[in-house]
Amino acid sequence: MKKYDFIIAGGGMAGLSLAYYLSQSPLSDRSILILDRDSKDRNDRTWCFWERDAGPFESIVFRKWRTVDFHGTTYAGPLDLGDYQYKMLRGIDFYDFMREKLNAHSNIEFQQATINRIKDTPQGGFVIADDEPYIADYVFDSTFALKMNQPEHHNLLQHFRGWVIRTEKPCFDPERPRIMDFRVEQHGDCRFVYVLPFDERTALVEFTLFNDKLLTEEEYENVLRRYIEQHIDTGSIIRGQEWLKEAGPFDQQIDTTTYQISEVETGVIPMTDEPTQENPSEHIVRIGTAGGHTKASTGYTFQRTQRYLRDIVQNLVDTGKPNRNPAWFDQRFKLYDSVFLNVLEKHRHPADDVFTRVYVENPRRVFKFLDEDTRLIEELRLFTTMPWWPFTAAFFDVIRRRWFG
Numbered sequence: 001m002k003k004y005d006f007i008i009a010g011g012g013m014a015g016l017s018l019a020y021y022l023s024q025s026p027l028s029d030r031s032i033l034i035l036d037r038d039s040k041d042r043n044d045r046t047w048c049f050w051e052r053d054a055g056p057f058e059s060i061v062f063r064k065w066r067t068v069d070f071h072g073t074t075y076a077g078p079l080d081l082g083d084y085q086y087k088m089l090r091g092i093d094f095y096d097f098m099r100e101k102l103n104a105h106s107n108i109e110f111q112q113a114t115i116n117r118i119k120d121t122p123q124g125g126f127v128i129a130d131d132e133p134y135i136a137d138y139v140f141d142s143t144f145a146l147k148m149n150q151p152e153h154h155n156l157l158q159h160f161r162g163w164v165i166r167t168e169k170p171c172f173d174p175e176r177p178r179i180m181d182f183r184v185e186q187h188g189d190c191r192f193v194y195v196l197p198f199d200e201r202t203a204l205v206e207f208t209l210f211n212d213k214l215l216t217e218e219e220y221e222n223v224l225r226r227y228i229e230q231h232i233d234t235g236s237i238i239r240g241q242e243w244l245k246e247a248g249p250f251d252q253q254i255d256t257t258t259y260q261i262s263e264v265e266t267g268v269i270p271m272t273d274e275p276t277q278e279n280p281s282e283h284i285v286r287i288g289t290a291g292g293h294t295k296a297s298t299g300y301t302f303q304r305t306q307r308y309l310r311d312i313v314q315n316l317v318d319t320g321k322p323n324r325n326p327a328w329f330d331q332r333f334k335l336y337d338s339v340f341l342n343v344l345e346k347h348r349h350p351a352d353d354v355f356t357r358v359y360v361e362n363p364r365r366v367f368k369f370l371d372e373d374t375r376l377i378e379e380l381r382l383f384t385t386m387p388w389w390p391f392t393a394a395f396f397d398v399i400r401r402r403w404f405g
């Protein structure tokens with residue numbers, strides 16, 4: 001059995017990013033095996049994130065914006081993001097970019113196989129995939145499924161369904177995405193739509209919920225259909241019928257009158273404050289969603305994973321070990337996430353109003369805060385814009401649940 005320096009179990013966002021950072025580091029000559037059951041040749045997701053400067057994937061960023069639109073309870077209009085840009089990256093562009101970069105390194109192997117088992121042994125991390133054994137000094141695992149079953153913690157889901165639509169008439173402003181539009185029935189949850197324009201006639205329109213129960217496909221689609229009818233001027237029905245005849249078939253054609261659906265995106269992201277184990281044993285490191293790299297209060301994972309992976313590679317270079325040791329004071333952000341999840345889970349205050357306050361009263365501060373780059377004084381300023389009683393009650397409930405179960 002060949003021994004690798006590193007096995008990357010799961011060549012998705014985190015696995016491929018890790019291989020990329022390793023290939024750019026002084027460890028670029030190490031033998032790496034990337035195992036994934038999927039060929040990664042479909043546009044299976046779109047990542048959005050914010051960034052101040054050009055990032056490592058700048059050349060494949062699909063769209064980026066300095067101003068975004070927001071529709072909340074007391075404000076509807078543009079938000080200026082200051083130094084930040086909101087960026088959109090298509091999954092397929094990321095996978096293609098990675099394949100091209102990583103294939104240039106003969107020490108990096110790809111194997112399409114289903115992983116059946118990952119375990120630690122005294123000789124290293126051991127993986128069985130399609131009944132073949134593999135071993136390495138370290139196995140980086142992004143395939144582990146989070147448990148999310150401890151009642152003293154908060155276990156919500158961010159789930160969504162989105163359509164890329166092409167409209168009969170130009171109706172999108174390519175310079176203006178809508179990042180949160182709460183003009184949908186809330187049903188006591190946090191429910192919103194976002195609209196990310198590709199051009200004047202094409203956009204990703206996605207309906208997203210934060211709660212603990214998935215909807216049926218029909219329920220998501222009814223909301224999307226109604227939202228488009230009410231809030232996007234897609235064209236006239238009579239002209240639309242003629243246009244549809246001319247437009248011809250799209251990949252996944254769903255019959256509407258003034259717009260066509262060319263792609264469907266669905267997903268479920270954990271919003272949990274259950275402790276995750278990034279380092280479950282000596283030779284195994286969990287990364288990406290499996291490693292707890294998702295921010296519990298927002299579901300955003302892409303940029304955090306990049307940041308954590310760069311730390312892991314730097315630690316490997318400096319010490320030969322990958323383990324990250326976050327400073328204890330930085331753990332306060334986990335408490336903030338839990339308090340926020342508690343407000344949502346217990347319906348302590350309407351979520352649309354919480355988000356309106358967060359974004360509208362803190363447009364410049366909010367991204368820095370969500371990146372966990374703020375100082376305590378900035379955090380306290382942001383907290384003063386929140387409804388104090390629901391958040392205070394949530395804070396004490398979090399403490400009670402942690403200490404008394």
Ligand SMILES: Cc1cc2nc3c(=O)[nH]c(=O)nc-3n(C[C@H](O)[C@H](O)[C@H](O)COP(=O)(O)OP(=O)(O)OC[C@H]3O[C@@H](n4cnc5c(N)ncnc54)[C@H](O)[C@@H]3O)c2cc1C
Nearest residue numbers: 010012013014037045047048114115267288289300301302
């Ligand atoms: C549709 C969608 C949209 C998202 N949008 C955003 C966004 O806009 N911004 C953001 O920050 N986050 C977003 N996320 C959350 C998060 O960034 C993504 O889920 C991201 O892909 C997580 O990276 P990962 O490497 O942990 O998991 P993945 O990218 O899912 O990679 C895991 C890999 O492991 C493979 N695998 C799993 N089990 C096995 C097995 N047994 N054998 C072999 N291979 C296996 C899978 O095929 C997959 O390639 C989104 C998630 C989804 C699903």
